[in-house]
Each structure stands twice: as structure tokens, then as C-alpha cells.
Amino acid sequence: MCLPCRVSFKKRAEAGHQGVCPGCGGGLIDAGQDLAVPGKRDTAGWKALAAVLGSGLTFHSGCCEGPGWRPRHPREVRERLAAAARSGVPVAEALSTPDLDELTRQAPGKS
Numbered sequence: 001m002c003l004p005c006r007v008s009f010k011k012r013a014e015a016g017h018q019g020v021c022p023g024c025g026g027g028l029i030d031a032g033q034d035l036a037v038p039g040k041r042d043t044a045g046w047k048a049l050a051a052v053l054g055s056g057l058t059f060h061s062g063c064c065e066g067p068g069w070r071p072r073h074p075r076e077v078r079e080r081l082a083a084a085a086r087s088g089v090p091v092a093e094a095l096s097t098p099d100l101d102e103l104t105r106q107a108p109g110k111s
Contacts, residue, residue, distance in 0.1 A: 008037040032059030051077040055092045069098040
């Protein structure tokens with residue numbers, strides 16, 4: 001996928017080869033096969049996706065569980081980043097937790 005061009009390709013790159021965007025020539029991101037790509041005009045969705053991918057989360061499924069929940073709007077990203085800062089929970093974990101109350105219960109040092 002190419003974030004600047006807002007395009008996704010389902011074809012996986014060969015091992016050891018990152019792939020090049022045909023639109024801008026930049027490197028492609030292997031976000032995983034279970035990615036639900038926002039529409040090209042969905043600016044908010046692409047901003048949220050960029051934050052998720054920037055935190056290191058991807059959409060590679062395991063055996064049976066899939067990639068799990070991810071924020072789809074910048075507001076959800078902001079809420080989880082703020083909760084992570086308050087609670088000390090790692091950003092990647094905060095961005096993959098659908099319930100903010102659960103996030104605060106997971107905070108280190110909390111019972």
C-alpha cells in the first residue's frame with residue numbers, strides 16, 4: 001500500500017523486495033492481507049490508518065483470530081493516544097484496544 005497515493009495492492013511483494021508504488025515511485029508498505037482500505041476520498045480514514053501503521057500495527061491475521069480491532073477515525077486515534085499517555089500502556093496496544101475503559105484497567109500498576 002502507498003499512503004501518500006492512497007492506494008492498496010493485494011499482490012504481495014517477493015521476499016526481500018519491498019515493492020515500488022507505480023504512482024509516486026515510493027516504497028510500498030506491507031500492511032497485511034486483512035486490511036480494510038478506506039475509500040480514496042476518506043481523508044479521516046487514511047489519517048487513522050497512517051497512525052495505526054506508524055505505530056507498528058499491521059493487518060496480518062494469525063490462525064483464527066484475524067488482525068483485531070483498529071481505529072478508523074482520527075478521533076479514535078487521538079482518544080487512544082491520550083489514554084496511552086495517561087496510563088502508560090504502549091501506543092500499539094492502545095491503538096488495538098476497542099474499549100477505552102479496558103485500556104485504563106490494563107495500565108501498569110493498576111489492579
